[in-house]
Amino acid sequence: xPYDNTDxxxxxxxxxxxNLGIVLHSxxxxxxxxxxxxxxxxxxxxxxxxxQDIQESAIDFVEGKLYEQxxxxxxxxxxxxxxxxxxxxxYYDKQEIAMPETKKFTxxxxx
Numbered sequence: 001x002p003y004d005n006t007d008x009x010x011x012x013x014x015x016x017x018x019n020l021g022i023v024l025h026s027x028x029x030x031x032x033x034x035x036x037x038x039x040x041x042x043x044x045x046x047x048x049x050x051x052q053d054i055q056e057s058a059i060d061f062v063e064g065k066l067y068e069q070x071x072x073x074x075x076x077x078x079x080x081x082x083x084x085x086x087x088x089x090x091y092y093d094k095q096e097i098a099m100p101e102t103k104k105f106t107x108x109x110x111x
Contacts, residue, residue, distance in 0.1 A: 005040075008036075012026060015027075015029045020062070
């Protein structure tokens with residue numbers, strides 16, 4: 001009869017939620033090895049879905065914190081938001097490469 005690890009999985013999911021999806025901290029607090037966690041991800045679609053839901057919740061939480069910082073006029077948060085969400089309006093880093101001098105070169109095609 002296979003081992004029932006439902007309680008372990010539930011503890012791991014609770015730990016992931018508490019730790020905002022960070023696997024290392026969650027494995028430590030739930031006393032589950034990383035390899036077991038990744039095995040469950042591969043073999044158990046319900047566990048995988050629950051982990052993905054926790055990751056989305058963590059992103060929502062952190063986005064909320066970013067919005068709080070924007071409302072508090074945190075310039076770094078404002079710039080980060082614009083570079084992430086307003087690229088279509090020109091808010092992005094441009095990489096410019098300056099060439100000190102131009103040189104002519106010839107390409108010879110050998111058949």
